[in-house]
Amino acid sequence: MEIPFASLGKPGDSVDVCVIGTGAAGLPIAARLAERGHRVVLCEGGDIEFSERSQSLYRGTVVGGAYVPLDTARLRYLGGSTNHWGGVCRPLDPYDFAAKPATAETRWPIEHSELVPYYGEAAQILDVLPIGPDSELPGSGLRRIHFSIGESVHTRTRYASTIRDSPRLAFCSAANLMGLETRDGRITSARFTNYEGGVRDVHARFYVLACGGIENSRLLLWSNRQSGGRLIRNADTLGRYWMDHPHASIGQALLFDPAPLGLDRAYDAFFAPTPHAMIARNILNCGLRLHTMGPEQNLALTEDLTSLSPSLKQRIQTMQASGVAPKGIILRAAWEQEPRRENRIELDDTRLDSLGMPRCRLSWGYSSLDVRTLRESVLMLGDYLRQTDIGRLKLADWLTQEPILPPDTGELVGRHHMGGTRMAASASQGIVDLDCRVFDQDNLYIGGSSVFPGCGHANPTLTIVQLAMRMADHLDARLLRQTIV
Numbered sequence: 001m002e003i004p005f006a007s008l009g010k011p012g013d014s015v016d017v018c019v020i021g022t023g024a025a026g027l028p029i030a031a032r033l034a035e036r037g038h039r040v041v042l043c044e045g046g047d048i049e050f051s052e053r054s055q056s057l058y059r060g061t062v063v064g065g066a067y068v069p070l071d072t073a074r075l076r077y078l079g080g081s082t083n084h085w086g087g088v089c090r091p092l093d094p095y096d097f098a099a100k101p102a103t104a105e106t107r108w109p110i111e112h113s114e115l116v117p118y119y120g121e122a123a124q125i126l127d128v129l130p131i132g133p134d135s136e137l138p139g140s141g142l143r144r145i146h147f148s149i150g151e152s153v154h155t156r157t158r159y160a161s162t163i164r165d166s167p168r169l170a171f172c173s174a175a176n177l178m179g180l181e182t183r184d185g186r187i188t189s190a191r192f193t194n195y196e197g198g199v200r201d202v203h204a205r206f207y208v209l210a211c212g213g214i215e216n217s218r219l220l221l222w223s224n225r226q227s228g229g230r231l232i233r234n235a236d237t238l239g240r241y242w243m244d245h246p247h248a249s250i251g252q253a254l255l256f257d258p259a260p261l262g263l264d265r266a267y268d269a270f271f272a273p274t275p276h277a278m279i280a281r282n283i284l285n286c287g288l289r290l291h292t293m294g295p296e297q298n299l300a301l302t303e304d305l306t307s308l309s310p311s312l313k314q315r316i317q318t319m320q321a322s323g324v325a326p327k328g329i330i331l332r333a334a335w336e337q338e339p340r341r342e343n344r345i346e347l348d349d350t351r352l353d354s355l356g357m358p359r360c361r362l363s364w365g366y367s368s369l370d371v372r373t374l375r376e377s378v379l380m381l382g383d384y385l386r387q388t389d390i391g392r393l394k395l396a397d398w399l400t401q402e403p404i405l406p407p408d409t410g411e412l413v414g415r416h417h418m419g420g421t422r423m424a425a426s427a428s429q430g431i432v433d434l435d436c437r438v439f440d441q442d443n444l445y446i447g448g449s450s451v452f453p454g455c456g457h458a459n460p461t462l463t464i465v466q467l468a469m470r471m472a473d474h475l476d477a478r479l480l481r482q483t484i485v
């Protein structure tokens with residue numbers, strides 16, 4: 001049920017779990033715990049609908065490589081960024097959890113098998129369509145992969161009746177987390193403010209911070225500073241190892257025979273390096289996205305390529321004479337970014353938001369491994385087309401130059417905000433443990449992709465919801481244990 005800000009954290013009103021944020025991480029956790037009989041308070045900093053007073057808190061600066069404005073890269077109201085996500089889903093690959101030879105920093109401290117039991121529930125929550133198995137593209141070093149590309153589920157819609165009717169879930173909007181009080185390694189209260197300057201403290205047995213892949217770091221940096229470093233004693237990695245999936249248009253291809261790539265029957269096809277190729281080429285994971293062109297673009301590409309090669313021209317004329325036209329393909333890529341300390345979220349003390357908190361500053365850029373991963377993956381596709389003689393690749397100009405400088409316009413990134421509060425085996429290597437619990441705090445958990453230590457190339461939200469379901473099970477078990485004791 002919805003409660004007004006003035007009712008939040010009434011004296012003596014202690015709840016089991018305080019969940020902060022209503023996106024892909026927060027709402028499923030809150031709903032699941034309420035379903036299991038626990039008393040949950042769910043706080044959303046934004047309003048029920050989009051509002052400028054909330055969205056403007058997401059403004060920040062970016063230092064380094066070209067990135068999208070931080071207030072357009074996410075949404076700050078009920079449902080969070082699920083209000084504008086694309087709904088494209090794929091789980092991470094099993095070897096995304098391993099230390100890749102190109103950099104051991106990609107290692108997760110949990111195995112892929114830890115998340116498998118939560119796939120079904122997560123897929124149901126997000127309406128994920130069946131995703132076919134990968135298959136090798138013989139001799140190419142690539143495998144064909146699949147995504148679920150369906151309707152994008154908005155958590156506000158998915159959980160509308162829970163928010164409205166659940167007697168155990170109290171939902172409060174315009175409740176902005178401003179700090180976390182800690183004593184003896186436990187959070188004792190979370191402080192919220194509304195837009196009129198009201199302040200309320202919520203007391204709970206457990207707290208889940210699920211404010212998105214940028215704000216989780218920003219809010220912890222701010223709360224840690226306010227606590228004099230007692231919230232996170234070893235904050236060396238806090239905000240660091242931040243990642244997005246770089247996205248770019250990488251060229252075009254003309255296929256004489258689209259069947260080996262599966263493009264005779266499908267409009268799109270997706271490929272990624274095999275684990276063996278990633279090792280052999282010392283690269284990370286990369287999703288190559290092939291889309292069928294429209295007729296005009298197809299004609300233009302055919303004319304362009306045939307003007308460069310008389311033999312190609314003759315070949316295409318022969319094809320056309322027998323009533324077959326080559327198929328034009330647009331090539332895009334979305335790939336794994338190397339987790340690096342330099343890519344990080346910081347507090348910008350020169351700019352405060354309207355609630356008085358330092359705005360976010362993101363330092364972001366490509367590494368040579370990021371660029372090599374893309375180049376090698378595209379070359380694998382180009383070599384395959386040439387060797388099998390099923391088509392020709394025309395690389396985007398920027399990929400033919402040395403050094404390769406990814407474009408500073410266009411798609412740029414997936415707006416997949418990952419890292420900053422990475423999961424690790426010890427406090428010296430990350431911020432949360434294997435259960436997504438903040439190392440120094442017994443009752444503070446982090447939901448969302450800020451805990452990803454490595455990010456594969458797959459869109460993150462399915463994994464976020466798998467982790468959310470796992471966390472709900474973990475908290476449920478802890479709450480039950482405490483009740484029995």
Ligand SMILES: Cc1cc2nc3c(=O)[nH]c(=O)nc-3n(C[C@H](O)[C@H](O)[C@H](O)COP(=O)(O)OP(=O)(O)OC[C@H]3O[C@@H](n4cnc5c(N)ncnc54)[C@H](O)[C@@H]3O)c2cc1C
Binds near residue numbers: 074077177
């Ligand atoms: C344009 C776009 C397209 C995308 N497409 C895809 C896609 O196709 N596939 C995919 O997997 N992913 C996609 N994503 C990413 C996806 O949206 C995110 O992975 C997902 O929404 C993250 O969930 P979250 O709960 O961690 O964060 P969010 O959904 O961002 O939720 C964070 C919540 O915290 C609230 N909040 C923030 N600060 C505070 C505060 N101080 N106090 C209280 N509450 C606060 C916010 O209002 C929000 O409700 C896309 C993202 C964008 C921007």
